[in-house]
Amino acid sequence: MSHSRIPEFYKFSVADRLRVLLEREVISDVEYDMLIDGGQLLDADKADRLIENVIGAFGLPMGLGLNFQVNGHDYLVPMVVEEPSIIAAVSSAAKLVRRAGGFQSHAERPLLIGQIQIVNVPHAAHAKQALLQQKEEILNLANSLHPNMVARGGGARDIEVITHGTTASHGEMLVVHLLVDTRDAMGANLVNTMCEGAAPLVEKISGGRVFLRILSNLTDRALVRSKVVIPSALLEAGDYSGEQVRDGIILANEFAEMDPYRATTHNKGIMNGIDAVAIATGNDWRAIESSAHAYAARTGRYASLTRWYANEAGDLVGELDIPLKVGTVGGQVESNQAVKIAHRVLGIKSAPELAEIMGAVGLAQNFAAIKALSTHGIQRGHMTLHARSVAMAAGASEPMFDDVVDRLIADGDIKVWRAREIIAELERVGSTRTPGQATQEVVRHDGDAGHRGDIGYGKIILLGEHSVVYGRHAIAAPIPLNIRAEVKPQREHIDLMIPRWGVEMRLSEPERCISSLHASITLIAERLGVAERGMRVDVVPHIPRANGLGASAALAVAVIRAMARCFEVEISEREISNLAFDCEKIAHGTPSGIDNTLATFGRPILFRKENAGARPEIRDLATPDPIPVIIGLSGVATLTMQTVGNVRTAWQKNPERYEAIFSQIDQLALAGVEALRKGDIAELGELMNIDHGLLNALQVSSWEIEELVEIARRNGALGAKLTGGGGGGAMIAVCEPERTQSIASAMRAASYNTFITEIR
Numbered sequence: 073m074s075h076s077r078i079p080e081f082y083k084f085s086v087a088d089r090l091r092v093l094l095e096r097e098v099i100s101d102v103e104y105d106m107l108i109d110g111g112q113l114l115d116a117d118k119a120d121r122l123i124e125n126v127i128g129a130f131g132l133p134m135g136l137g138l139n140f141q142v143n144g145h146d147y148l149v150p151m152v153v154e155e156p157s158i159i160a161a162v163s164s165a166a167k168l169v170r171r172a173g174g175f176q177s178h179a180e181r182p183l184l185i186g187q188i189q190i191v192n193v194p195h196a197a198h199a200k201q202a203l204l205q206q207k208e209e210i211l212n213l214a215n216s217l218h219p220n221m222v223a224r225g226g227g228a229r230d231i232e233v234i235t236h237g238t239t240a241s242h243g244e245m246l247v248v249h250l251l252v253d254t255r256d257a258m259g260a261n262l263v264n265t266m267c268e269g270a271a272p273l274v275e276k277i278s279g280g281r282v283f284l285r286i287l288s289n290l291t292d293r294a295l296v297r298s299k300v301v302i303p304s305a306l307l308e309a310g311d312y313s314g315e316q317v318r319d320g321i322i323l324a325n326e327f328a329e330m331d332p333y334r335a336t337t338h339n340k341g342i343m344n345g346i347d348a349v350a351i352a353t354g355n356d357w358r359a360i361e362s363s364a365h366a367y368a369a370r371t372g373r374y375a376s377l378t379r380w381y382a383n384e385a386g387d388l389v390g391e392l393d394i395p396l397k398v399g400t401v402g403g404q405v406e407s408n409q410a411v412k413i414a415h416r417v418l419g420i421k422s423a424p425e426l427a428e429i430m431g432a433v434g435l436a437q438n439f440a441a442i443k444a445l446s447t448h449g450i451q452r453g454h455m456t457l458h459a460r461s462v463a464m465a466a467g468a469s470e471p472m473f474d475d476v477v478d479r480l481i482a483d484g485d486i487k488v489w490r491a492r493e494i495i496a497e498l499e500r501v502g503s504t505r506t507p508g509q510a511t512q513e514v515v516r517h518d519g520d521a522g523h524r525g526d527i528g529y530g531k532i533i534l535l536g537e538h539s540v541v542y543g544r545h546a547i548a549a550p551i552p553l554n555i556r557a558e559v560k561p562q563r564e565h566i567d568l569m570i571p572r573w574g575v576e577m578r579l580s581e582p583e584r585c586i587s588s589l590h591a592s593i594t595l596i597a598e599r600l601g602v603a604e605r606g607m608r609v610d611v612v613p614h615i616p617r618a619n620g621l622g623a624s625a626a627l628a629v630a631v632i633r634a635m636a637r638c639f640e641v642e643i644s645e646r647e648i649s650n651l652a653f654d655c656e657k658i659a660h661g662t663p664s665g666i667d668n669t670l671a672t673f674g675r676p677i678l679f680r681k682e683n684a685g686a687r688p689e690i691r692d693l694a695t696p697d698p699i700p701v702i703i704g705l706s707g708v709a710t711l712t713m714q715t716v717g718n719v720r721t722a723w724q725k726n727p728e729r730y731e732a733i734f735s736q737i738d739q740l741a742l743a744g745v746e747a748l749r750k751g752d753i754a755e756l757g758e759l760m761n762i763d764h765g766l767l768n769a770l771q772v773s774s775w776e777i778e779e780l781v782e783i784a785r786r787n788g789a790l791g792a793k794l795t796g797g798g799g800g801g802a803m804i805a806v807c808e809p810e811r812t813q814s815i816a817s818a819m820r821a822a823s824y825n826t827f828i829t830e831i832r
Contacts, residue, residue: 076146077139077167079707080616080825082160088820089136093417095821098148103413112409122407134352134410135159136417137345139166141174142432149433150414151348156461158344161440162433169436172302177428182294182397183229186250186263186287188271191242193280199246200233202277207231213273214250214266221262226255228266242281248274251293256423258356258399263287289359290366291397298431300439302388309447318388320446321380321439328376335376338438339368342377342392345437349430353418354411355398363395378438392435396427459486459571466491472498478571478612526637527554528629528652530615531622531670532703532795532804534756534831535763536679536741538719538770540664542731543683544738547693547745548666549676549831551621551703556612557630559638564606568593572613588624592655596632599651602639609634618709620796625667628655648672660713662720676831678745696751698830700812701804702784705825706776708800715772715797722770730770737766748831757791757806764793772798780824787811787818 081089087108094104106112113131120126137149137159151159169175193199203210207230214228221227232249239245250270252263267285275282304314312320328338343361350357368377379391400415400423420426459480460473466488468476472495479494480486530553536546566579568589577587579594597603609631615623629652636643643651652668665688666679680689723730740759747755764781767773777794784792784805792805807815816826 075823076141076148077170077707078136078148078823080705081136081138081823083825084820092820092823093148096823098417098419099413100416103416106409107413112413114408114410118407132351134414136163137166137349137433137436138163139170140429140432140436141166141170142177142429144174147419147429148417149349149429150352150417151345151433152351152414153344153348155344158348158437161444162345162436165436165440165443166432168306169300169302169439171306172300175298175300175432175435177296177298177431179296179396179424179427179431180294181253182291182424182427183251184254184259184263184287184291184397185293186252186267187284188248188250188267188274188282189284190246190248190274190278190280191239191244191283193244193246193278195279196235196244196246199244199278199280200235203231203233203246203248203274206277210248210250210270210273210277214252214270217265217269218262221255221257224255226253228252242283244280246278246280249288254397254399256400257402258397260287260356260359289362291359291363291395292367292370294395294397294427296392296394296396296427296431298392298394298428298435300390300435301383302390304386304388307388307443309443312447315386317443317447318382318386321388321390321442322382324442324446325376325378325380329379330375332374335368335374338442339365339377341441342394342434342438345433346394346396346430349426349433350398352411352414353398353400353426354402354408354414360396360398363397367393367395378435380442390435390439392431392438394431394434396430398423398427398430400426462486462488462491466495468495526558526630526634527556528626528633528671529554529622529674530626531667532701532802533666534795534804535744535759536737537763537767537794537796537798538716538772539734539737539741540666540679540681541662541716541719542723542734543681544734545678545680545689545741546664546666547676547678547741547748548670549693549701550670550674551829553615553621553827555615555623555626555630557627557634558610558612559631559634560608560610561638562606562608566593566597566603566606567608568611569608570611570613573617575611588659591658592624592628593631595655595658596628596635596651599654600632600635600639600641600643602635602641605639607635607638616705616802618711618801619705620710620712620794620798620801621703622667622671622796624659625652625656625671628652629668629671645672660716662716663712676748678741691745693745693748695748695831698832699748699751699753699756699806700809701806701829701831702789702812702815702819703795703827703829704780704784704803704805704819706774706780706800706802707824708774708776710774710797710800712797715799719770719772733766733769737763740766753806753808754790757789760791760793760804760806761785767794767798770798774798774800776800776824777803779822780819781805783818783822783824784815787815789815 090104090107093099114129116128119129132152132154134152137151140147140149210231211228215222228250230251234247236245250266254262264287271282271285304318307314307317309317328335347357350360368374377394381389383389459477463473463476476491476494480491529550531548532551534547540546568577615621615626617623629648632648632651649668649672653665656663656668664681676693678691678693682688740763744759773794780803781792788811789805789807795802795804812828816828819826
């Protein structure tokens with residue numbers, strides 16, 4: 073497997089996720105069929121052979137931690153856990169850490185400790201000396217009990233003798249520690265057998281009486297040290313600067329270092345990740361848990377297992393030291409098909425390698441938790457995930473699932489009974505959403521001027537990006553994705569809620585740095601004359617944010633419509649577009665006006681921005697037959713303001729050169745009008761290919777976009793190019809109708825999310 077990044081994996085269906093893993097050869101055909109059909113699950117008969125008094129088998133979800141890069145290698149990390157947010161959190165953290173160079177982990181040579189307790193020792197000091205002098209004899213006896221382990225390079229390595237003083241009823245007590253290298257096995261039974269076998273000899277040498285003979289789960293001779301160094305610039309989170317986030321994480325960790333009540337929750341977060349991997353890989357998570365917490369109290373005072381600090385360069389440094397004795401061979405792995413699949417997905421070659429990955433997962437989980445706690449709070453993400461669990465428990469079907477989740481969050485009453493009420497309401501009116509798509513009824517490709525609802529349309533630009541900012545033509549079309557808004561009056565304050573984007577904002581509360589969202593919603597309320605009214609603005613986005621698909625303009629249009637409807641403010645479609653344009657100025661600096669126009673009117677157009685006070689040129693476009701379009705998402709968020717600013721800087725340095733490029737793009741857009749009129753897909757595709765080359769010359773593409781364009785063309789696309797501001801975001805491809813599915817499949821096989829639409 074070349075990498076562990078699978079952009080927007082969480083948006084795929086389970087079947088599509090498995091298909092991606094199969095296409096990337098992460099799993100085999102047999103394992104794919106097994107996972108599709110549930111053949112990897114234990115049934116009652118198999119379970120009956122593993123434990124006593126079986127009455128059935130119990131299931132837990134298994135997911136994948138994505139984006140992990142550990143010691144320069146990529147890993148998809150199987151995790152079995154029932155708690156929402158854990159896998160999403162580690163994947164997000166690993167994605168950020170990946171940009172900083174990934175995790176560094178080192179596992180010491182793992183040794184297990186077997187304990188042989190000796191009581192009624194006549195002379196503790198003499199007994200200790202005698203045991204150490206005859207160490208080799210004890211080791212040889214222990215190793216004779218497991219010659220196969222010795223042949224594999226393992227076996228008993230050393231002994232230690234600890235004096236514990238006088239017991240209340242059995243005199244002096246000594247404990248012999250037998251240090252055993254169990255290689256890739258967990259080794260509990262092996263060590264116990266060695267302790268049992270060596271006990272008579274130990275008893276003879278010491279002159280005392282051996283009592284307990286058993287391993288210790290405090291595996292402090294199997295330490296893993298994981299580390300990450302993150303430049304502060306990568307830590308920016310919304311309105312929080314990188315330095316603020318860094319210092320907040322350090323302060324949160326200091327709290328855990330000083331306070332055992334906080335340290336317990338802090339370390340539980342670390343184990344959320346580690347335990348999930350342990351269960352997936354068939355390891356004894358209870359032993360791992362007990363060892364970790366005992367190690368956290370090794371100084372006599374329970375404290376944090378991690379350390380976060382700033383280095384001399386101002387980078388955030390995180391370190392986790394934790395005992396992790398795990399196994400990759402043995403009965404648990406061989407007897408459980410799900411565990412065998414998890415090992416294949418990981419692609420590990422040894423137990424130390426597994427331990428190093430688990431250390432990185434624990435550090436990632438800790439980073440994600442305290443970063444959230446020290447910035448926007450951890451509850452926001454939990455609310456969405458909790459709402460999904462509640463919707464499932466209430467029996468929400470797939471077509472209405474997202475609507476139920478959105479309304480639960482908007483209501484703020486995330487209960488099963490409320491979810492059932494919402495389901496009943498949706499069943500009465502009929503749900504129009506299809507899995508993985510936006511609501512279909514709101515997209516008007518035919519110019520219908522009827523009731524549009526409080527929505528704003530997403531868009532693609534077929535030809536003319538960037539040059540349109542400089543007064544040239546561009547062709548744009550709506551897509552079947554939108555943003556919906558609902559405004560309800562309340563006693564006071566203006567509250568903005570966009571749960572899918574993690575936004576909860578009260579506009580009356582001052583921000584350290586006014587965000588574009590805050591400024592845009594404030595402007596809308598002022599222009600509509602309702603800034604003094606109390607209201608709650610709930611926004612449901614079906615357009616991916618920061619992908620060049622017009623999300624900011626669609627949001628502005630949806631909120632304008634919803635706010636005007638709520639307070640019965642009369643406003644024309646042209647006035648809605650103009651107000652959204654002013655919001656776009658806040659978001660993007662120097663917008664062309666094309667996004668707000670598409671977001672408002674939702675039909676294909678030829679567009680040219682206003683010049684010297686004249687109204688913008690807007691001409692409706694049509695084509696005789698629908699033209700299929702595949703949209704590929706790069707998985708890289710992009711800021712239009714930044715790419716537009718970069719082009720402007722280059723234009724200012726050499727206006728003559730860049731004006732020539734803009735004029736070439738303009739000619740392509742005008743030629744595209746004729747291609748659309750004729751329905752000539754081949755001609756349109758050629759124009760798009762040339763346009764993409766010019767946009768690449770403007771340096772607004774990215775390697776992900778270039779990969780998607782190449783995949784599309786290689787699989788039969790007649791034309792492919794970036795769409796929107798570039799720098800990441802999205803691309804589009806046109807093709808003959810029979811090629812759409814194969815092109816989209818090829819993109820998904822390369823781990824990119826796609827969807828298919830058409831221009832009418």
